[in-house]
Amino acid sequence: MIRTYLSLLLLGISFLLSAQKYTISGYITDIENGEKLIGANVYNASTLQGTTTNNYGFYSLTFPKGKVLFTVSFVGYATYQVEVDLNANKNISVELKPTIEIQEVVVEGRKTEGGVESSQMGLIEIPMKTISNLPVLFGEADIIKAIQLLPGVQSGSEGMSGMYVRGGGPDQNLILLDGVPVYNVNHLFGFFSVFNSDAIQNVKLIKGGFPAQYGGRLSSVLDISMKEGNAKKFQGSGAVGIIAARLTLEGPIGENTSYIVSGRRTYVDVLMYPFELLYAKELGYKTMRTGYFFHDVNAKVNHKFSDRSRLYFSTYLGKDKFYMNEAYQSDYDGNNYKSKAGFWWGNITSALRWNYAISDQLFSNTTATFSRYRLSTGMENYTNGSKDMALEYYSGILDWGGKVDFDYYPNPNHTIKFGFGETYHTYSPGALAFSYDIDDGTSEKGTFGNANLHTHELGLYAEDDFRIGSLVKVNAGLRWSAFKVRDKFYNGLEPRVSARFLITEKWSAKGSYALMYQYINLLATAKIGLPTDLWVPATDILTPQKAQQYSLGSVYEINADFEFSTEGFYKTMENLVEYKEGAGIFSLQYDWESNVALGKGWSYGLEFLLMKKLGNLTGWVGYTISKSDRLFNREGQEISRGQKFPFTYDRRHDVSIVISYKLNKNIDMGATWVFGTGNATTLGYEFYPAYNPDNNHYGYYSEITNYESRNNFRMPAYHRLDIGFNFHKEKKWGTRTWSFSVYNAYNRKNPFFINWESDPYTGEKKLYQYSLFPIMPSLSYQFEF
Amino acid sequence: MKTSVKYFSLFCLIILSSISCKKEITYTLPTTERKIVVNSFFSTERLMRVDVYSSSFVTDKNGTNFYLNNATVSVYGNGSLVEVLPNIADGTYQSSVSSPQQGVNYTLEVVVPNMGTATSSVPLLYPVPVLGFDSVGVVTDEWNQKSIKTHIKIKDNPDEENYYHLTLWKYSYNYSYDEMENPILDSIPYTSYLYVTSNDPVFEAGTDGILFFSDVLINGKEYDLEVLINEYEFDNHTSCILAVLEHISRDYYRYSVALPKHFDAEDLNMFMEAVIVQNNIENGVGIFGTSSQSTDTLYNYNFENPIQEIK
Structure with a gap:
C-alpha cells in the first residue's frame, strides 16, 4: 500500500518536471507596512488557475506562453489586476492596499482558494483584526480564547487558555510560534495565553486532514506567525489595561531591514508595593514582598539581502512568577535574616530563518530553532548575607532543532512541498536540588528525582496539492517520523490525504485521512492545567501515541459574504498517557515512568460553521456535537476499574456565536455567546467503611467513596455572553482607542469546581459549585502612532 | 498615587467578587438502594471474621449506625459449607473455632433481609517461602x-x-x-x-x-x-x-495499593482525579482478601x- 503510494507520488513529480513553461513569482505584501500577506490568492482570472502565497508571502505560478490576467486578491485589501504578456519568467511582487471599508471590497472573478476550492479540511484562519475586536477578560486580547470559539475546540475550565481539539488532550496540539514549538501557552494558570496579540500577524488552526509538513502531535496544529515589523515607517502601539500594559515598537532600519519589539507586563505587584512597605514596617521587617507578575517580550528582525534572499530572527521570552521575600534583623541574636521563596515558569523560543528562492519555481526555507520551557520553585535562606540553605524543584524541556522546507510550484495545478527536520530534546521530568550548611561548617549539596532524558526526533515529508480535472483537488503526502530515546528507536510512516470534489461552483464535498505519531506526552496532575504538568518523552516503556482521523465534510458558499461548512470526524487514539490513579507530581520520589498508565481514546462528532466574512457585520456561528471516551485497561494500569469512561472535556453540545460589528468610523463592537454541555467530573455520593485489619499500618478508619466510574457526573451547562465596545478617535499623534468589555454580561454562575459540604449546624451535606468569574467589566486604553 | 490607590481598590473588588461565587446545586441521588458492605480478610493466622455494614449516602445524617446485625454470613470452602458465622458485635461475624486453610477456595455469602445477597470467592494461596x-x-x-x-x-x-x-x-x-x-x-x-x-x-x-x-x-x-x-x-x-x-x-493487593491513594485524592480533590478502590463483592461493595x-x-x-x- 505504502510502496504503491510512494511510486504514484514520485511518478507524478517526475511527470511535472518535464513540463516547460514561463513562471511568474514574487511576494505579496501590505503597501502600508510591508508585512507579508499569507494565503493571498494569486491567479489568472481568465482561466481561474492559481495558488496562494505561502507563510512568507511568496508565490509562484507557471503558465504557458501568452496573455495572463494576473490577479491578486485578499480579504480586506483591494484586488490587484494586470494583464501580463508572458514570454519569459517574470518577478512580480505586489503591494496590496488595505480597504478602509471592508464592504467596499469587490472580488473580481472567483477566488481560487476559498473554502470551497481548497483541498484542505479542518483549517480555519482567524484574522487578527477579528481577534482584537472580541470582548476580553481584563482587557487582554487572547488568541487562544478566540480559537476556543471555533467548532471542534473545547475550552476546558472557566477562563482557561487550554485547548482540547476534537477530543484530544492539551499535549496533542502542536503550537508553533514562527515555526518553533511552544510548550506552555499559559500565563496565570491559563487565564491568559502567552501570545501578545500586538505582535502576531497570522493565526491558522488545523484540526484534521493534516498536511504532511506537520507532525509530532495528534490533534491539531496552531501555526502562529509573528509580524515582521513595519518596513515603511516607524510605528508604535500600546495599551494600558486593568492588570497589564503593553507596548509595541516597529520600523525600518535602512532600506532592507525591519524590526518589531513588543512587551507586556502585569503590574498588580507594583501597585501593591506601597501597601506592602507599610505592612512590613508595622511588623518590624526590613522588607516583606509578596506578589505575582507575568511579562513577555516578542522581538523580530528581518533583513532582505535580495529579492530572492531574506533572513529572519524572531524570539519570545515569557515568564510568570510568584514570589515571597522577607528580611529582618533578629532582636534575639542581632543577625540579619533573609529568605526568598518563589515559583516561576516560562518559555523562551527563538528562530533563525533563511528564505531563499532557489529558482522562480523553487522556494526554500531553512530554520534553526530553540525552545525552552522551565518550571522552578524553591527557596533560599540567608544569614548575614551568606546562604544557609537552598532548595529548588525544577522540570522542563529544552529543544534545539533544524529544518529545511521546500515549496515547488511546477505549474498552477501542482504545489509540491517537501523537507526534513531534526529536533534534539532534553527533558527534565522533575528533580529536586538542594544545598545546606551543616553546623560543623561543611555543606551538603545534591540532586534527586528524575534524571534528564535526551532524545532525537526526525521528520521527513513530501506532499503534493494537485488538481485532477476541474472538479477534483487532492493533497496527498507522506511523512516519515522517527524518535530515538535511550537505546530504543521508533519510526513510522504517516500517510496523509485530503481531497475535495466540486459539486457546483459554490459547493464542494471533502474527505480526508491522516495518521499521526506523537513522541511527547504531558503528564497532568491537576484537573486544571498547571505549570507543574510534566513534559516527558516516549520511552522503551511508553510507546508513542498514535492517532488516525477520518473526516468528511462539505463547504457551501452562500454568497460573497456567507459561507457554510460542515465536517464530521472520527478519531482513534492509541497509547494515550495519564498518571495512574493516585499518582502525580506529589509522587516525586518515584520514577515517573512507573506512575504512568497507557490507554486508548475515541472521539467522533459533527461540526457546523456559518461564517460571514465581509461587510460591517462579520463573525460566525459554530455548533459541535461530539463524544469522546477513554479506556485504560492494561493490567496494573487500570483507570476507572478498566472500564471505558468519558474524557474530562467530552462535551456533547458546544455552541458559539461571534459577532463583530462596525457601527461607524469611530465605534465598533464585538459580542460572543458560548454554550457548552457541562464538563464531566467524578462525583461520589455513596460511602462505605475501609477494611481495617488489626495489623493494618495505615491507621485508616475512614470511609471509602464508592465512585461508579470516572467522570460519572456532568456539571451544569456552561454559557456566557461577553460584549465589548471600541471607541476610536484620530488624534494629531495617531489613534487612540478606549475599549470597554463586559465578560459574563448576564452574570451566569458557571461551574468551575463542585464539592460536597456539610452544613455547620445540621451536618446535612449539600453539593456546591464554585464559579470563578461573575460579571467582569474591564477598560483599557490603546494607542497607535 | 491617587490613581494607584483607585486601581488597587478596583483590583481588590474584582478579586473579592471573583472568589465569592458559590452556589448550591440541586442534586437527586441516582439511587436510594443501599449496598451491602462486606469486609473480610482470611489468613491462616487468625479466626474467620467478616464485617458487614450497609453503605451510606451523602445525605445521611452524622452518627447514623450502618452496622448490619441481622445478616446470615455463610462461609463455604471449595463449595461446601464450612460455617455460618455468628454475630459477635456491631456488624462483626466471627468464628470461634475455624481458621482458614491453605489451598481452599473460599466463598462468602452474606444474606441481608430486604437487601439481598452479596457474595465473593477467593482462594487462600499457599505461602511462598x-x-x-x-x-x-x-x-x-x-x-x-x-x-x-x-x-x-x-x-x-x-x-x-x-x-x-x-x-x-x-x-x-x-x-x-x-x-x-x-x-x-x-x-x-x-x-x-x-x-x-x-x-x-x-x-x-x-x-x-x-x-x-x-x-x-x-x-x-x-x-x-x-x-x-x-x-x-x-x-x-x-x-x-x-x-x-x-x-x-x-483483589486484596489492588485494594491495598489503591486505598492510601484514594484517601490522598479525597484530600486533594481540587487537584487530583478520584481514585477508584478495588471491589470484589458481587451485589455489594467491599473487599474479601486472603493471605498465607x-x-x-x-x-x-x-x-x-x-x-x-x-x-
Missing part, C-alpha cells in the same frame, strides 16, 4: 542518613500471577525505669512494626513504605528484594528483625542480652 534475609551493607542517602541495606530472597512461583505484601517487625527489649536512684530494674520484650524504605523497582510506587508488590518483573524467578532499614533500628535493644512475606490475593505467610529472621549483632538487674 522466604529463602533468606541478610544485611548486605550500609548506604548513606542525600540527607546523610545511614541505612542498613538488606536482601530478602524469595522464589516466585512461575506461570501464575502472584501478589505479595512484605512487612518487617522488630523484636526489642525496653528497659523499665522505676526510680532515678535505682535506674534499671527490668527489661520488657515488645514487637513493633518497622517503617522501611526501598528503591527496588518491584515494589508498588506510591505506597510510602508499605511494601506491596506483584511478580510482573520477577515472574518465576529467584529474587533478592532490597529493603533499607534505618541504622538506628539496629541499636543494642533490638534482638532481631522479622520479615513477614504474605502471599495475598489479587512465611517468615525469616535477621539477628542483630549489636544486641545486648537483656539483663534483669544492673547494679
Whole structure:
C-alpha cells in the first residue's frame, strides 16, 4: 500500500518536471507596512488557475506562453489586476492596499482558494483584526480564547487558555510560534495565553486532514506567525489595561531591514508595593514582598539581502512568577535574616530563518530553532548575607532543532512541498536540588528525582496539492517520523490525504485521512492545567501515541459574504498517557515512568460553521456535537476499574456565536455567546467503611467513596455572553482607542469546581459549585502612532 | 498615587467578587438502594471474621449506625459449607473455632433481609517461602542518613500471577525505669512494626513504605528484594528483625495499593482525579482478601542480652 503510494507520488513529480513553461513569482505584501500577506490568492482570472502565497508571502505560478490576467486578491485589501504578456519568467511582487471599508471590497472573478476550492479540511484562519475586536477578560486580547470559539475546540475550565481539539488532550496540539514549538501557552494558570496579540500577524488552526509538513502531535496544529515589523515607517502601539500594559515598537532600519519589539507586563505587584512597605514596617521587617507578575517580550528582525534572499530572527521570552521575600534583623541574636521563596515558569523560543528562492519555481526555507520551557520553585535562606540553605524543584524541556522546507510550484495545478527536520530534546521530568550548611561548617549539596532524558526526533515529508480535472483537488503526502530515546528507536510512516470534489461552483464535498505519531506526552496532575504538568518523552516503556482521523465534510458558499461548512470526524487514539490513579507530581520520589498508565481514546462528532466574512457585520456561528471516551485497561494500569469512561472535556453540545460589528468610523463592537454541555467530573455520593485489619499500618478508619466510574457526573451547562465596545478617535499623534468589555454580561454562575459540604449546624451535606468569574467589566486604553 | 490607590481598590473588588461565587446545586441521588458492605480478610493466622455494614449516602445524617446485625454470613470452602458465622458485635461475624486453610477456595455469602445477597470467592494461596534475609551493607542517602541495606530472597512461583505484601517487625527489649536512684530494674520484650524504605523497582510506587508488590518483573524467578532499614533500628535493644512475606490475593493487593491513594485524592480533590478502590463483592461493595505467610529472621549483632538487674 505504502510502496504503491510512494511510486504514484514520485511518478507524478517526475511527470511535472518535464513540463516547460514561463513562471511568474514574487511576494505579496501590505503597501502600508510591508508585512507579508499569507494565503493571498494569486491567479489568472481568465482561466481561474492559481495558488496562494505561502507563510512568507511568496508565490509562484507557471503558465504557458501568452496573455495572463494576473490577479491578486485578499480579504480586506483591494484586488490587484494586470494583464501580463508572458514570454519569459517574470518577478512580480505586489503591494496590496488595505480597504478602509471592508464592504467596499469587490472580488473580481472567483477566488481560487476559498473554502470551497481548497483541498484542505479542518483549517480555519482567524484574522487578527477579528481577534482584537472580541470582548476580553481584563482587557487582554487572547488568541487562544478566540480559537476556543471555533467548532471542534473545547475550552476546558472557566477562563482557561487550554485547548482540547476534537477530543484530544492539551499535549496533542502542536503550537508553533514562527515555526518553533511552544510548550506552555499559559500565563496565570491559563487565564491568559502567552501570545501578545500586538505582535502576531497570522493565526491558522488545523484540526484534521493534516498536511504532511506537520507532525509530532495528534490533534491539531496552531501555526502562529509573528509580524515582521513595519518596513515603511516607524510605528508604535500600546495599551494600558486593568492588570497589564503593553507596548509595541516597529520600523525600518535602512532600506532592507525591519524590526518589531513588543512587551507586556502585569503590574498588580507594583501597585501593591506601597501597601506592602507599610505592612512590613508595622511588623518590624526590613522588607516583606509578596506578589505575582507575568511579562513577555516578542522581538523580530528581518533583513532582505535580495529579492530572492531574506533572513529572519524572531524570539519570545515569557515568564510568570510568584514570589515571597522577607528580611529582618533578629532582636534575639542581632543577625540579619533573609529568605526568598518563589515559583516561576516560562518559555523562551527563538528562530533563525533563511528564505531563499532557489529558482522562480523553487522556494526554500531553512530554520534553526530553540525552545525552552522551565518550571522552578524553591527557596533560599540567608544569614548575614551568606546562604544557609537552598532548595529548588525544577522540570522542563529544552529543544534545539533544524529544518529545511521546500515549496515547488511546477505549474498552477501542482504545489509540491517537501523537507526534513531534526529536533534534539532534553527533558527534565522533575528533580529536586538542594544545598545546606551543616553546623560543623561543611555543606551538603545534591540532586534527586528524575534524571534528564535526551532524545532525537526526525521528520521527513513530501506532499503534493494537485488538481485532477476541474472538479477534483487532492493533497496527498507522506511523512516519515522517527524518535530515538535511550537505546530504543521508533519510526513510522504517516500517510496523509485530503481531497475535495466540486459539486457546483459554490459547493464542494471533502474527505480526508491522516495518521499521526506523537513522541511527547504531558503528564497532568491537576484537573486544571498547571505549570507543574510534566513534559516527558516516549520511552522503551511508553510507546508513542498514535492517532488516525477520518473526516468528511462539505463547504457551501452562500454568497460573497456567507459561507457554510460542515465536517464530521472520527478519531482513534492509541497509547494515550495519564498518571495512574493516585499518582502525580506529589509522587516525586518515584520514577515517573512507573506512575504512568497507557490507554486508548475515541472521539467522533459533527461540526457546523456559518461564517460571514465581509461587510460591517462579520463573525460566525459554530455548533459541535461530539463524544469522546477513554479506556485504560492494561493490567496494573487500570483507570476507572478498566472500564471505558468519558474524557474530562467530552462535551456533547458546544455552541458559539461571534459577532463583530462596525457601527461607524469611530465605534465598533464585538459580542460572543458560548454554550457548552457541562464538563464531566467524578462525583461520589455513596460511602462505605475501609477494611481495617488489626495489623493494618495505615491507621485508616475512614470511609471509602464508592465512585461508579470516572467522570460519572456532568456539571451544569456552561454559557456566557461577553460584549465589548471600541471607541476610536484620530488624534494629531495617531489613534487612540478606549475599549470597554463586559465578560459574563448576564452574570451566569458557571461551574468551575463542585464539592460536597456539610452544613455547620445540621451536618446535612449539600453539593456546591464554585464559579470563578461573575460579571467582569474591564477598560483599557490603546494607542497607535 | 491617587490613581494607584483607585486601581488597587478596583483590583481588590474584582478579586473579592471573583472568589465569592458559590452556589448550591440541586442534586437527586441516582439511587436510594443501599449496598451491602462486606469486609473480610482470611489468613491462616487468625479466626474467620467478616464485617458487614450497609453503605451510606451523602445525605445521611452524622452518627447514623450502618452496622448490619441481622445478616446470615455463610462461609463455604471449595463449595461446601464450612460455617455460618455468628454475630459477635456491631456488624462483626466471627468464628470461634475455624481458621482458614491453605489451598481452599473460599466463598462468602452474606444474606441481608430486604437487601439481598452479596457474595465473593477467593482462594487462600499457599505461602511462598522466604529463602533468606541478610544485611548486605550500609548506604548513606542525600540527607546523610545511614541505612542498613538488606536482601530478602524469595522464589516466585512461575506461570501464575502472584501478589505479595512484605512487612518487617522488630523484636526489642525496653528497659523499665522505676526510680532515678535505682535506674534499671527490668527489661520488657515488645514487637513493633518497622517503617522501611526501598528503591527496588518491584515494589508498588506510591505506597510510602508499605511494601506491596506483584511478580510482573520477577515472574518465576529467584529474587533478592532490597529493603533499607534505618541504622538506628539496629541499636543494642533490638534482638532481631522479622520479615513477614504474605502471599495475598489479587483483589486484596489492588485494594491495598489503591486505598492510601484514594484517601490522598479525597484530600486533594481540587487537584487530583478520584481514585477508584478495588471491589470484589458481587451485589455489594467491599473487599474479601486472603493471605498465607512465611517468615525469616535477621539477628542483630549489636544486641545486648537483656539483663534483669544492673547494679
